[in-house]
Amino acid sequence: MEKYIWLIPLLPLLGFFINGLGRNVLSKNVISLIGSGVVFISFIFSVLVFMNVPSGAGAEPLIIHGFDILNFNSIHIPFSFQIDALTSLFLLIITGIGFLIHVYSAGYMHLDEGFGKFFSYLNLFIFFMLILVMGSNFFMMFIGWEGVGLCSFLLIGFWFKNRDYVGAAKKAFIMNRIGDVGFLLAMFWIYKEFGTLEYTEVFASLTTGQISAFAIGGITLLLFLAATGKSAQIPLFTWLPDAMAGPTPVSALIHAATMVTAGIFLITRCNELFELAPFTKEIIAWIGITTSLVTATIAMRQNDIKKVLAYSTVSQLGLMFASLGMGAYVAAVFHVMTHAFFKALLFLGAGSVIHGMNNEQDMSKMGGLKKFMPTTHTTMLIGCIAIAGIPPLSGFFSKDEMLLSMFLGNKAVYAIGFIVSVLTSFYMFRLYFMTFGGNLRQENAHPHESPKSMTIPLTILAILSIIGGFVGIPELFMQNAHRLNQFLSGVVAPHEAAHTVSHLTEWLLIGALLACVSVAIFIAHKMYNGKVDQEAKGFSKVLENKWYVDEIYQAIIVNPVMGLGNVLKQYVEKSGIVQTVAGVGSFSYYLSKNIKTIQTGNIGMYILLMVIGIITGLGIFFFGMF
């Protein structure tokens, strides 16, 4: 296995160079073949890794040492890979879904002039994401972390001629920087406390118990700050909805399936650290669930199809963080996986709808697309059912596991999680009915089904959304069928509490949730099948305007900073620095104006002065006047 692991990230990097350098030379077919091909080969290797990876309880991770990035005195940072069950699972998600989205992009972007550039960016993203999950130390993860942030920036601002899109790209980049500061500080702190950045060494020295609780609390909080940036949690979540300015495949790949789950990966990777920081876990749970609730309510009143999905993504990530806060790491990773399937499916479906409607994103102008786009319709319906958590689709299993962990950990968090799940099914079916139900509301549109290269990935993702949940069947239905728990048990200790609840309670919880979800879907059908929202008033206007979070940030952060800048500009720059510099100039001008009167231009005068000077000098020299 060591022989080919390094090929997994190398191939997408190679694709990036070939497509990036040949973007004007190669034909679109060649570019899409190379772009998708390298990811597909990586996927095959990832499958091989997945089959051979040491998994199960007590499995030792495989460390593959490449070379040293830094090596002097006491600092020693190698470029090396750590392959274990968690990594191999993420490798599958990244390369598998990445490949499907590459294929889809070949159809979606076929008219775009930046086709080669787009594919090279996508390949570069895959490369950095693989580095992020494969690295064996925090530094490697940081390289990937920054790299995916860069690719996200480049792809959000892909259509850079639109100023709004450029603004969205900058917003994403700056907000991520705030999180990255947390990552950097956490790294420094880890180095100071542990003297190394290798995961295995850091976690091994935790058992000696020499690290103070304060340091662990601080490190975990800083790591969580990093996670809130990348995974769009309060207070840094506003960039993700704006990030939908990028092409739809990008939204599916980066801003739904892979990059935004980097925060979950980070916390799961460091679960041994977080287990020792109960305070941080409490904060993670509450931030996660609050984000989830806030964004779920916003999603209920958005009319832009991609915005709904974006807020839904933030909301689902919030649920994952809440269950991380409960210590249910496997449940969160499980949901990362199923969410990657159905959210990529939903985004690609939305992209297919947008493609068919000639770049129309407003759902209030759609409707009745069921008969024009049968494949897109069916697959989108599967995606909606999956995310709503209706058995036996994948969303049910992962969401049930997360909610159960919340129920056991904190009843208040569970109550909010319950509400969020109901809201999720409501807004997803609102989206479904507004898009596909009723009749077409725009007369001059000619919707058409998308080409094969787009519908085939949709179909594959739909199948995955249906069956993806069976890797984690809870004990309620079948004994010892939770394959994921067993698979990851070498990385994450299984959640002990899951066995303490009686089957009757579990049945009750599932039953109550499903009843509420069905009612929500029914209400969505009543309200939105062929109809659109009325003019928003009161509270729904607040939701439509996203709780005014952007405006609040504008008022309490952006404006004061700009104000401070203006004050500095006015009073420090203009009246301070400029006055001082100009003062030096005008003072010397004033001085020279008086001195220059002796510059008469009369040469006889100059010589006289020179003679006087020489005589004075000689006088001083010989007679020592001073």
Add this chain to the structure above:
Amino acid sequence: MIPISYYLFLSLALFTIGMVGVMTRRNIIIMLMCVELMLNSVNLLLVAFSKMHHAKNLGTEAGIDGQMLVLFIMVVAAAEVAIGLSIMILFYRKVHNVDVQSLNRLKH
């Protein structure tokens, strides 16, 4: 042998004449001549002292080098005069007189 003080006084007189000439006259040719006069008065002094030095140490090479140096100075001075005169000719072509007062254009 003529005492050294004679040379000293002659040289001082020549130097003073030259200096006063440079300071008071406006004609640039006369000023250049006065500068040459000052230079040669110093040359004279140099020859006189080196001769005296040699006379004190007859039979040795002491003081020879000073007299050699004077010859070199005269060669350099000749070159310098050539440059000075050519500058003056150019100057004359520009302003059509030899009055040094018309050399004050940099002031304005």
